[in-house]
Amino acid sequence: MEQPSALEARTYGNLIGGEWRAARGGDTFDSLNPARRSEVLGHFARGSTLDIEDAVSAAVAAQPGWQRTPMPLRAEVLARAGRLLEERKEELGRLMTREMGKVLTEALGDVQEGIDMAKYMAGQGRMPVGEVVPSELRDKRCFAERVPIGVVGCITPWNFPMAIPCWKLMPALLAGNAVVFKPAEDTPLVAIRLAEILVEAGLPPGVLNLVTGLGDEAGAALVSHPRVRAVSFTGSMEVGNQIAATCGKLGKRVSLELGGKNAMLVAADADLELAVDGALWGGFGTTGQRCTATSRLIVDRQVLGDFQERLLDRVGRLRLGDGLDPATDVGPVINSKQLRRIHSYTEVGKQESARLLTGGEVAEEGELSLGNFYRPTLFTDVRPEMRIAQEEIFGPTVSVLPAEDLADAVRIANGTRYGLSLAVYTRDLSRAFWAVDRLESGIVYVNAPTIGAEIQLPFGGVKGTGNGHREAGTTALDEFTEWKTVYIDYSGRLQRAQIDTGQG
Ligand code: UN1
Numbered sequence: 001m002e003q004p005s006a007l008e009a010r011t012y013g014n015l016i017g018g019e020w021r022a023a024r025g026g027d028t029f030d031s032l033n034p035a036r037r038s039e040v041l042g043h044f045a046r047g048s049t050l051d052i053e054d055a056v057s058a059a060v061a062a063q064p065g066w067q068r069t070p071m072p073l074r075a076e077v078l079a080r081a082g083r084l085l086e087e088r089k090e091e092l093g094r095l096m097t098r099e100m101g102k103v104l105t106e107a108l109g110d111v112q113e114g115i116d117m118a119k120y121m122a123g124q125g126r127m128p129v130g131e132v133v134p135s136e137l138r139d140k141r142c143f144a145e146r147v148p149i150g151v152v153g154c155i156t157p158w159n160f161p162m163a164i165p166c167w168k169l170m171p172a173l174l175a176g177n178a179v180v181f182k183p184a185e186d187t188p189l190v191a192i193r194l195a196e197i198l199v200e201a202g203l204p205p206g207v208l209n210l211v212t213g214l215g216d217e218a219g220a221a222l223v224s225h226p227r228v229r230a231v232s233f234t235g236s237m238e239v240g241n242q243i244a245a246t247c248g249k250l251g252k253r254v255s256l257e258l259g260g261k262n263a264m265l266v267a268a269d270a271d272l273e274l275a276v277d278g279a280l281w282g283g284f285g286t287t288g289q290r291c292t293a294t295s296r297l298i299v300d301r302q303v304l305g306d307f308q309e310r311l312l313d314r315v316g317r318l319r320l321g322d323g324l325d326p327a328t329d330v331g332p333v334i335n336s337k338q339l340r341r342i343h344s345y346t347e348v349g350k351q352e353s354a355r356l357l358t359g360g361e362v363a364e365e366g367e368l369s370l371g372n373f374y375r376p377t378l379f380t381d382v383r384p385e386m387r388i389a390q391e392e393i394f395g396p397t398v399s400v401l402p403a404e405d406l407a408d409a410v411r412i413a414n415g416t417r418y419g420l421s422l423a424v425y426t427r428d429l430s431r432a433f434w435a436v437d438r439l440e441s442g443i444v445y446v447n448a449p450t451i452g453a454e455i456q457l458p459f460g461g462v463k464g465t466g467n468g469h470r471e472a473g474t475t476a477l478d479e480f481t482e483w484k485t486v487y488i489d490y491s492g493r494l495q496r497a498q499i500d501t502g503q504g
Helices: 049-068 071-087 089-100 104-124 163-174 188-200 215-224 237-250 272-288 301-316 336-351 366-370 406-414 429-438
Strands: 010-012 014-016 019-021 028-033 036-045 130-133 140-148 151-155 178-182 208-210 230-234 253-257 262-266 294-300 355-358 377-380 397-403 421-425 443-446 481-489
Touching (some): 014 049, 014 188, 028 089, 049 151, 049 178, 049 208, 071 089, 071 104, 071 163, 071 188, 089 104, 089 188, 104 163, 151 163, 151 215, 178 215, 188 208, 215 230, 230 237, 262 272, 272 294, 272 301, 272 421, 294 301, 301 377, 301 397, 336 397, 397 406, 406 421, 406 429, 421 429, 429 443
Parallel strands (some): 151 230, 178 208, 230 253, 262 421, 377 397, 421 443
Antiparallel strands (some): 014 208, 028 036, 130 140, 140 481
C-alpha cells in the first residue's frame, strides 16, 4: 500500500517485512484531533493476531542479518534517522499537536527528545559493549559482551508519541534486535511517520515492523507471541500488570513503565515564585498527561497560604485552546473517555471533602466544545489517603496537601504505590540532600518540577511504577540485550577452574 504524505484522512497500513499492508481482517479505526473531534487524521489498520503473526515472522527472518551488521553501521542508520527527524521537526511537531493535542512548543520538544535519542544511540554504536575480566588461570582470556535478545515487542503510549517510541526502538535496534512496534491507538500517524523515517534512513526490510490497532487485540497478540522474546511497555498500571503476568507465565523478559503520582515538596524556606512556576509547568504542562506530571503539591503549612494564593492566580490565567494557537497554554486531553475519567476524579475529590479551588469542569464555551477540554483543576485540603492523592489521574488536576515540616512532606510523598519522580524546593543545600536521600523514586529533582527528564540519564521508577528497568541513559541497552560470557583457553591443556589455580 502506498503511504500518502499529505495530511488529509487517508487509509494507512501496517509495516510488515518492508511493505505497507492493510490489516488481514480489513478493518480500520480512526485517529481524531482531540482539539476538534470532527477532524479525522486518518484511517488505520486494525491489527489482529494474524497481522502480529506476519510481523513477527518478518522480524524473525530479518533479525540474524541485522545482528551480523556491524554495530557502527547499525548506528549510522540511527544517525540518518536523527537527521531526518531534525529536518522534519516542524512538520512532525504540527502533526503531533493535531493528533495528540499538546501545544506546539511541547510537541517540538517531544520530537527533539527523539532527535536527542537518535544522536545519543548513534554515538553508542562505537562505544564498548562489554568488559574484559582477568582469569584465575594462565593463558586464558575472559570477556563478557552484550548480544541482542532477538525479536522484541515495543508497546508505547499516546502522551509522548515520538519520544517514547524513540526511547524504545532506537536502543532495541542499535543492539541488533528486530522490532515489532505497536503504538497507542490514539497516535498511530506520528508512529507511522517515525517508522517511515527509520526505513528511509536505511533499515533493512523486516527489521522494524509496525502494527497499529487496539491494546487488547494487536497488543495482547504481540505480548503472548512465543517468538517475541522481550516486551517493553509504557502505559497504565492495570495493563502493565496484565502484561507482566502473561510474560511471567511465558518466561519472557518484560520491562514496564507504569506512571506515577509525582509530588513537589515545598519547604518553608523555598523560593515561592520559583515553586509556583514549577508547579504550574509540572502540573499543567502537557495538560497533566505525563507519567512524570506533578499531581501533588506537598507544602509546608508556614507558606501554604502564600503559595496557594500565588498558584491560584496563575492557574486562573492559563488559557485553554488548540495547541496550534500560540496563545494556548493548555491543550485538550486525548479523548472523550479520558475527559470523563478526569471529571470522575473531580467528583471523587468533592466526595472525599477536598476543597475545589478552581476548575473541576469540562470547558465548553465557543470552539472548546468541539474538542476534549477540561479546566485546569486545583484541589486543596487534600489528605494523603484520599483517592485523588493516591491514584494517577493523567489530566490537569493537581492536589495541594499541607505538611507539618519537611520530614512530614517526605513521608507523605513516599506514601503512594508509585515511585517515578519527586521534587523538593528549598534554598538550603543540607535540607535538599536530606530529602534526596529519603525520597523513594527513580528520579528526584531539586528546585525543578517533576517533569523534564533528559535522554542521557536513566529513566524509570521504583515500587509500582515499574519492575526495575531503566530506559535511556547508560542503561538504555539493558532492556534489549543479553550478556554472553566467553572464556578462551589458549594454554593447550585442560585447566580446571577453582582447582588448578596453585592455591591449594
Ligand atoms: C512520560 O510522561 O511518559 O520527563 C515521559 C519528562 C519527559 C518524559 C515523560 N521528558 O517529563
